[in-house]
Amino acid sequence: TKSNGGRSGSIVAPLVNEKEEEEVEKIDVNPPKGTRDFAPEDMRLRNWLFNHFKEVSRLFGYEEVDYPVLETEALFIRKAGEEIRDQLYCFEDRGKRRVALRPELTPSLARLVIQKGKSVSLPLKWFAIGQCWRYERMTRGRRREHYQWNMDIIGVPHVTAEAELISSIVTFFKRIGITSSDVGFKVSSRKVLQEMLRKYGVPENLFGRVCIIIDKIEKIPIDEIKKELGSTGISEDAIEQLLQVLSVKSLDDLEDVLGGAGEAIADLKQLFSLAEKFGYSEWIQFDASVVRGLSYYTGIVFEGFDRKGNLRAICGGGRYDRLLPTYGGDDIPACGFGFGDAVIVELLKEKNLLPELGQEVENIVCALEKDLQGAAATVATALRSKGQTVDLVLESKPLKWVFKRAARINARRLILVGKTEWEDGSVSVKVLSSGEQFQVKLSDLE
Numbered sequence: 001t002k003s004n005g006g007r008s009g010s011i012v013a014p015l016v017n018e019k020e021e022e023e024v025e026k027i028d029v030n031p032p033k034g035t036r037d038f039a040p041e042d043m044r045l046r047n048w049l050f051n052h053f054k055e056v057s058r059l060f061g062y063e064e065v066d067y068p069v070l071e072t073e074a075l076f077i078r079k080a081g082e083e084i085r086d087q088l089y090c091f092e093d094r095g096k097r098r099v100a101l102r103p104e105l106t107p108s109l110a111r112l113v114i115q116k117g118k119s120v121s122l123p124l125k126w127f128a129i130g131q132c133w134r135y136e137r138m139t140r141g142r143r144r145e146h147y148q149w150n151m152d153i154i155g156v157p158h159v160t161a162e163a164e165l166i167s168s169i170v171t172f173f174k175r176i177g178i179t180s181s182d183v184g185f186k187v188s189s190r191k192v193l194q195e196m197l198r199k200y201g202v203p204e205n206l207f208g209r210v211c212i213i214i215d216k217i218e219k220i221p222i223d224e225i226k227k228e229l230g231s232t233g234i235s236e237d238a239i240e241q242l243l244q245v246l247s248v249k250s251l252d253d254l255e256d257v258l259g260g261a262g263e264a265i266a267d268l269k270q271l272f273s274l275a276e277k278f279g280y281s282e283w284i285q286f287d288a289s290v291v292r293g294l295s296y297y298t299g300i301v302f303e304g305f306d307r308k309g310n311l312r313a314i315c316g317g318g319r320y321d322r323l324l325p326t327y328g329g330d331d332i333p334a335c336g337f338g339f340g341d342a343v344i345v346e347l348l349k350e351k352n353l354l355p356e357l358g359q360e361v362e363n364i365v366c367a368l369e370k371d372l373q374g375a376a377a378t379v380a381t382a383l384r385s386k387g388q389t390v391d392l393v394l395e396s397k398p399l400k401w402v403f404k405r406a407a408r409i410n411a412r413r414l415i416l417v418g419k420t421e422w423e424d425g426s427v428s429v430k431v432l433s434s435g436e437q438f439q440v441k442l443s444d445l446e
């Protein structure tokens, strides 16, 4: 079949016989809606990003974990009105089981911690980089998958855990050239809302739902927020007070509203004090309006934002002390964050900080005659066994083609296997940057 280079339009199937000739409809060569391919240049950037995620996680002493992309649907069914639930990529499999492509990694982490039970010693410090999914009607044209870096600390009830997590993200930003002038963290605590709800006698079981409604405060009109809060049964006065506290601009003002005895103030003061010790004070600010959109957060919450305000949240996280018991697990405190692979790339583009990542191969090896192809394979293998990267020319090609390919793959050296030299156990080496050329015994080639 004559390839048509993957361009659209039908291709003519191979002649079955003189009489029959059928048109074969070419498949859609694009990935499914909302998903991405990672061609080599995209994969180089993704690996660059993920390697920084992994290196920071290693620096902080975290162990890598992973879970299936496919989980039972039940793992993500929460009745708090979350967007992540409304957009769950769920279906019934051939065994009539309700399953879902994971929309986030934290429930899987909780499941694995419970599964491990007493066989693991707390605290656990785990990290993962995993593809997460949502099913959103493409009307909004948004993606249906992204990769998320998560770091989590399981078994530490103190704010030192959240302080360390923020330090790890700051470390990541610094590694890729992002400064506190580019990005900051809005920090608050859900205990602010919890203490307000208690003050107004709002039942505890409404806490998650109220947080999810309030998280929409900048996305839908305030009257809609008030209406949704009212539908939970909260009084108008309590709603006014709640919304009032969200606009508080400092910890001192918050203390005036809540009083100094509560955990919210204590946690936040400790976090800001620890930020000083970790050396990232200029990166964080108190912002009472931060609640985050996941119902299971119970304490400190934070989100990374771009100071220009052009982009969606870069990352986010917080304390989720009640998640494991909701799956029947022990009452183990936990906190963590999620960091997506999309907004950060938009930010790097905006800051002109995208790395230049060309293909890099040290050697291109080429036989000068057809019957030296085997010899070329021997040379390539010798170099590879010494840890050298080699692009072996696998068919007979004109030298002009070889030089073009050497330039395209950014090869440092061209190794030519010629008849005369090879009879002497030697090859010809050309250093492509300088043009320097010399012969060397294969045994001395390194």
Ligand SMILES: OCc1cccc(Br)n1
Residues within 6 Å of the ligand: 103, 104, 132, 133, 134, 143, 144, 145, 146, 340
């Ligand atoms: O940030 C929410 C989310 C979850 C899964 C997939 C994508 Br794209 N986005």
